[in-house]
Amino acid sequence: MAATDTFDDPPIPELLKRAGLLRRQGRFGSATQLLWARLESNASLIELCRKGSERIAGSEAILAQCDQKLEVARRCLDKPTRRWSFSCRWSFSCRWSFTFWEVLHEVDGLLLLVMPQAMLVPRALEIQQQFERRVTDARAALWLGTDRKNGPLPHCVRRLARLDTDGCCASTSPPLGGEELGYCRHVLRGALDTVNQQVDKTFWQLSINVSLQVFSTLMLLGVFIGSAFLLSQNFVEDWPHTLVRKGLLLIGLAGASGSIASNMLSKERFVVATGATSRYFAYHLMVKPVIGAFAALMLLFLERSRLLLSVETRDASSSADTGSAILHIVVNDNQAAFFTMVALAVVAGWSADRLLGSVMDKVLTRLLGQSEKVLPPPGPPVPPSEPIPEAQ
Known part of the structure; x- marks a missing residue:
């Protein structure tokens, strides 16, 4: 037999004729x-x-x-493989x-x-x-x-x-x-x-949780990029004088990042029903970050109004009037005060749905208590007027 002679290849089994078995040779x-x-x-x-x-x-x-x-x-x-967007x-x-x-x-x-x-x-x-x-x-x-x-x-x-x-x-x-x-x-x-x-x-719940974690990761990366851009504008040292616009936006992004991080770490047991699964994504990826940003801004407004919270530096704490604040935090400088508010904003965004209700009740109680203090004292009672006699 010549050296170049080879045997015929055996026929491919029926199982290997499947297109998927021949084509799926990738990593997964x-x-x-x-x-x-x-x-x-x-x-x-x-x-x-x-x-x-x-x-x-x-x-x-x-x-x-x-x-x-x-x-x-x-x-x-x-x-077949097609060219579509990720979603x-x-x-x-x-x-x-x-x-x-x-x-x-x-x-x-x-x-x-x-x-x-x-x-x-x-x-x-x-x-x-x-x-x-x-x-x-x-x-x-x-x-x-x-x-x-x-x-x-x-x-x-x-x-x-x-x-x-x-x-x-x-x-x-x-x-x-x-x-x-x-x-x-x-x-x-x-x-x-x-x-x-x-x-x-169980598989459907796992799929929704993993998908929410993936999309939340992408959103959190976007929040990090936006926060890094705002922090590069050199307004941290002048806090809280540069509160308007950039400061409000950064505190809101911190609250939204807290809500997004809660999506990544929590595993919800979603009620599996026919259809309407996109509402889970709309709530966790749109509604919860907005609620977290609102809770962070609400916390910032309370800190500025000294109703429940105050964050002051050591130099300004001696002369500043903290009002009726329950929690008074004293830090070294303005930079520490700013990052303290950012940390509080992240915590507020993490538990925004549970925080807002209790905070609103406390704020309303404080406002009503202060309004009673500034009311004028009641005057002496007015005697009733004598009845006019009827004409004869």
């Missing part, structure tokens, strides 16, 4: 490969159910639906990811209706284990029973696995009939749907 391709493996595992289960010995009424129609849904899931994974690309990928898992969950539920009984037993045990671990609300008592043993789900699992009440093997139990087996299949499908809803809810 490992996660996509796992999803493709999950798809092909479901495809092999469909073929096993189609060629199984048990024949169930309507199984061909159910398996045809499974094939169509798997094709939709493949298109979700193998979508559009994020919304598109998020929508496709939820579509993928929704379709895949439907395939898993349909396979329970046509799966041979021998293959159904390990799947039933897995569904019960996932249900007991993931579902902890009021639905658990409905499916598992009050004692978590006599509900419809444990009963169907015991009948399929031929177990007694104590969980011991009872091989002498009769096999399930057609009607009872169909009942167990539908119970398992309902339980699996409940588990998938809980998993999707």
Whole structure:
């Protein structure tokens, strides 16, 4: 044989002919490969159910639906790359990811209706284990029973696995009939749907939290750039004489940064509902920073009016009248006074929704108390006038 002779390349397996397996070779391709493996595992289960010995009424129609849904899931994974903006690309990928898992969950539920009984037993045990671990609300008592043993789900699992009440093997139990087996299949499908809803809810909440943290990081970087530009204007030493315009804007940005930082560190358990998810982003990325900026400015106004708070330097604290301020802070120079107000503004923006209510009540109480002090003392009572006698 000549040295240049080579053997023919073996044919590419059907699994590797998928466009996604050949194209996903980037840095983040490992996660996509796992999803493709999950798809092909479901495809092999469909073929096993189609060629199984048990024949169930309507199984061909159910398996045809499974094939169509798997094709939709493949298109979700193998979508073409397009040039969009960051927000559009994020919304598109998020929508496709939820579509993928929704379709895949439907395939898993349909396979329970046509799966041979021998293959159904390990799947039933897995569904019960996932249900007991993931579902902890009021639905658990409905499916598992009050004692978590006599509900419809444990009963169907015991009948399929031929177990007694104590969980011991009872091989002498009769096999399930057609009607009872169909009942167990539908119970398992309902339980699996409940588990998938809980998993999707957790994944949706995690997705919203991570997205809010990413967008909050970008907003906080923008606030840092704007604050650095304002600090370069050399008005810190003249604080608080240069309060108007630049000072108000910088204190407002500090309050907004506190609200944005709270978005980055807190993990909200959002109520998952159909639609209206953009309102979460509008509230946390627009409403909360504005409320934080308002709370910071409110704190600054209170400091200037000496109603609740005063920040003074050591030279001016001896001659300045702090009024009725509850909290009196004395620092070394004007620069320290300025950065003290910035720190207080960040704290006010962090807890603006809880701070504003209590601060408003205290301010109103102070204003009413001071207004009672300046009212003039009451005069002597005026005697009632004598009635005029009627004319004769």
